[in-house]
Amino acid sequence: xxxxxxxxxxxxxxxxxxxxxxxxxxxxxxxxxxxxxxxxxxxxxxxxxxxxxxxxxxxxxxxxxxxxxxxxxxxxxxxxxxxxxxxxxxxxxxxxxxxxxxxxxxxxxxxxxxxxxxxxxxxxxxxxxxxxxxxxxxxxxxxxxxxxxxxxxxxxxxxxxxxxxxxxxxxxxxxxxxxxxxxxxxxxxxxxxxxxxxxxxxxxxxxxxxxxxxxxxxxxxxxxxxxxxxxxxxxxxxxxxxxxxxxxxxxxxxxxxxxxxxxxxxxxxxxxxxxxxxxxxxxxxxxxxxxxxxxxxxxxxxxxxxxxxxxxxxxxxxxxxxxxx
Numbered sequence: 340x341x342x343x344x345x346x347x348x349x350x351x352x353x354x355x356x357x358x359x360x361x362x363x364x365x366x367x368x369x370x371x372x373x374x375x376x377x378x379x380x381x382x383x384x385x386x387x388x389x390x391x392x393x394x395x396x397x398x399x400x401x402x403x404x405x406x407x408x409x410x411x412x413x414x415x416x417x418x419x420x421x422x423x424x425x426x427x428x429x430x431x432x433x434x435x436x437x438x439x440x441x442x443x444x445x446x447x448x449x450x451x452x453x454x455x456x457x458x459x460x461x462x463x464x465x466x467x468x469x470x471x472x473x474x475x476x477x478x479x480x481x482x483x484x485x486x487x488x489x490x491x492x493x494x495x496x497x498x499x500x501x502x503x504x505x506x507x508x509x510x511x512x513x514x515x516x517x518x519x520x521x522x523x524x525x526x527x528x529x530x531x532x533x534x535x536x537x538x539x540x541x542x543x544x545x546x547x548x549x550x551x552x553x554x555x556x557x558x559x560x561x562x563x564x565x566x567x568x569x570x571x572x573x574x575x576x577x578x579x580x581x582x583x584x585x586x587x588x589x590x591x592x593x594x595x596x597x598x599x600x601x602x603x604x605x606x607x608x609x610x611x612x613x614x615x616x617x618x619x620x621x622x623x624x625x626x627x628x629x630x631x632x633x634x635x636x637x638x639x640x641x642x643x644x645x646x647x648x649x650x651x652x653x654x655x656x657x658x659x660x661x662x663x664x
Contacts, residue, residue, distance in 0.1 A: 340371045340372070340424040340425065340653075340656065341371070341372045341374065341423040341424045341425075342366055342371050342372065342373055342374065342423065342424060342425050342426075342427060343374040343375070343376065343391065343393060343418065343420065343423045343425070343426045343427070344359060344362075344363065344373070344374070344375045344376075344427050344429055345375075345376055345377070345378060345381070345391070345426060345427070345428050345429060345430055345441075345445075346359050346375060346377070346429040346430060346431075346629075347377065347429075347430060347431055348377060349375055349394075349396070349406055352405070354402055354403075354405050355402065355634070356631075356634050356635065357631075357634070358629070358630070358631040358632065358633035358634065358644075358645075359427075359429045359629070360405070360634075361633040361634050361637070361644070361645040362427065362429075362633070362645055362648055362649065363398060364398060364645065365643075365645040365646055365648070365649045366649055367397070367398050369649065372395070373395070373396050373397070373398070374391075374393040374394065374395055374396065374418060374423065375393065375394050375396055376391040376392060376393040376394065376415075376418075377430075378430050378437060378438065378441040379437075380392040380393065380415070381420075381441060381444045381445070382444075383444050383447055388419045388420070388421055388448070388451050389419070389420050389421070389444050389445070389447050389448035389451065389453070390417050390418060390419055390420070391417075391418050391420055392415040392416070392417060392418075393415060393416060393417075393418040394408055394410075394413075394414070394415055394416075395408065395409035395410050395416070396408060396409060397409055419451075420445070420448035420451070420453040420455075421448060421451040421452040421453045423453070424454065424656060425454050425455075425456060425652060425656055426445065426448070426453055426454065426455040426456070427455075427456050427652070428442075428445060428455060428456065428457060428459070428462065428628075428629075429629045430628065430629060431508075431628065431629050432467075432506075432508040432628050432629070433506050433508055434462075434466070434467070434506065434628060435506070438628075439463065442459040442460075442462050442463050443459070445459040446459040446460060454655075454656060454659060456609075456611040456612070456652060456655065457609060457610045457611055457612060457627055458608070458609025458610070460609065461605075461608045461609040461610050461627065462627055462628060464608070465605075465608075465610070465625060465627045466505065467624050467625055467626050467627060467628065468503070468505050468507075468539050468624055469483060469505065469539075470624075470625040470627075471622050471623065471624060471625055474600070474601060474622060477597050477600070477601075477621065477622040478621055478622050478623070479541050479542045479544055479618075479621040479623070480493075480496075480497055480541065480542040481539065481540070481541045481542075482539070482540040482541075483505070483537060483538070483539050483540075484537065484538065484540070485531050485534045485535070485536065485537050485538065486534065487524075487527045487528075487531065487534070490502070490523075490527050490531075490538065490540055491523065491527075493540050494516060494520060494523060494540075497542045497543075498517070498518040499515070499516075499517050499518055499542070499543040500515070500516050500540055500541065500542060500543055501513060501514070501515055501540070501541045501542075501543050501575075502514045502515075502516065502526055502527070502530055502538055502539070502540050503530075503538070503539050503541075504530055504536065504538065504539075505537055505538070505539055508580075509578050509579075509580030509581065510576035510577075510578030510580060510581045510583075512530065513575070513576055514526045514530070515543060515575050517543075541623070544618040544619050544621055544623075545619075546618050546619030546620075547570060547575060547577060547618050547619075548569075548570065549567065549569070549619070550567025550568055550569040550570075550577055550583075550586060550588075550618075551567070551568045551569075551570075551576075551577035551578070551583070551616055551617075551618050551623070552565040552566070552567045552568075552588075552594060552616065552617045552618070553565060553566045553567075553568065553614050553615070553616060553626075553630070553631075553632045554590060554594050554597070554598050554614070554615040554616075554617055555612070555613070555614055555615075555630060555632060555633075555636070555644060556598055556601070556602045556605065556606075556612070556613040556614075556615060557611065557612055557644075557647050557648050557651045558606065558611055558647075558650075558651030558654065558655065559602045559603055559605075559606030560602060560647075560651075561590060561594075561595060561598035561599065561602060562636065562642065562644055562647065563589060563590060563640075563642060564587045564588065564589055564590065564636050564639075564640040564642050565587070565588055565589075565590055565594055565617070565636075566585050566586070566587055566632040566635050566636050567585070567586045567587075567588055568583040568584070568585055569583055569584045569585075569586055570583055571583060571584055585632070585635045585639075586639070587635060587636045587638075587639035587640045589640075593617075593620045594617055597615060597617060597622055598615060601613075601615065601622075601625070605625070605627075610627055611648075611651060611652065611655060612627075612630055612648060612651075613625060613626065613627055613630060614626035614627075614630030614631070614632065632644070633645050633648070
């Protein structure tokens with residue numbers, strides 16, 4: 340099969356932990372052909388199909404110079420997206436306006452016959468922080484608002500709270516305010532920009548000291564091991580990007596309950612790969628853009644996450660082909 344990965348620049352990959360690289364490695368081991376491009380390499384012109392300026396690549400096995408261009412001379416070529424077997428959208432957040440426009444180009448490619456994972460419409464319809472509110476039975480007390488008075492009332496009710504921007508990633512912009520309310524006004528002003536920007540506020544979950552668990556769901560099935568991102572030192576954030584320690588561990592009964600409840604719903608919407616974030620017994624985020632943790636879970640648990648992903652991708656493609664036949 341011909342697989343096109345839409346991702347960040349290949350030269351930026353850290354192959355020791357990059358999940359997209361793990362997907363590519365497993366796909367290549369099965370004999371699939373690999374292509375790559377960036378969101379800015381997508382093009383749609385009147386009278387034409389959506390195209391990508393792509394690079395055909397092979398993996399070298401080297402940790403640093405990990406890929407080489409197949410075409411000669413090396414460079415990019417034009418590739419209609421509808422003429423590859425699968426497009427895997429793996430562009431990292433932030434989900435900004437350019438990401439949003441890219442999903443519209445991908446939706447057009449889908450109308451032309453391209454198979455895209457995760458589906459572009461599903462990416463647009465599942466903002467990673469807001470999406471949890473669809474499943475209130477699994478989440479902690481949560482408020483989404485621009486209103487500073489609303490936030491003060493929430494703090495008065497719950498005492499110890501977390502505030503964060505809706506478009507943050509990797510732990511960026513997360514604040515904790517305790518019962519004394521110290522700096523609450525300043526933090527609200529910083530995050531909501533005088534009422535111009537929406538903020539998410541949640542009751543603080545002390546179980547964060549045991550880790551912010553990433554539970555991967557692939558093809559409607561949970562991976563049996565989570566990656567707990569454990570805060571270090573005085574940090575309240577477990578994100579690996581800010582120094583959290585990743586510890587693979589079997590899913591708890593509650594983790595599995597949440598994952599199995601959400602998995603069929605999200606899979607039916609075209610989300611082949613989802614990363615659920617769970618602190619203690621509470622769902623805190625639903626990650627759909629480029630969930631990670633493949634290599635850390637595989638190294639520590641022995642469970643091959645990339646194999647499960649490519650199995651699910653192949654199954655989805657075969658099922659689609661059977662429906663069209």
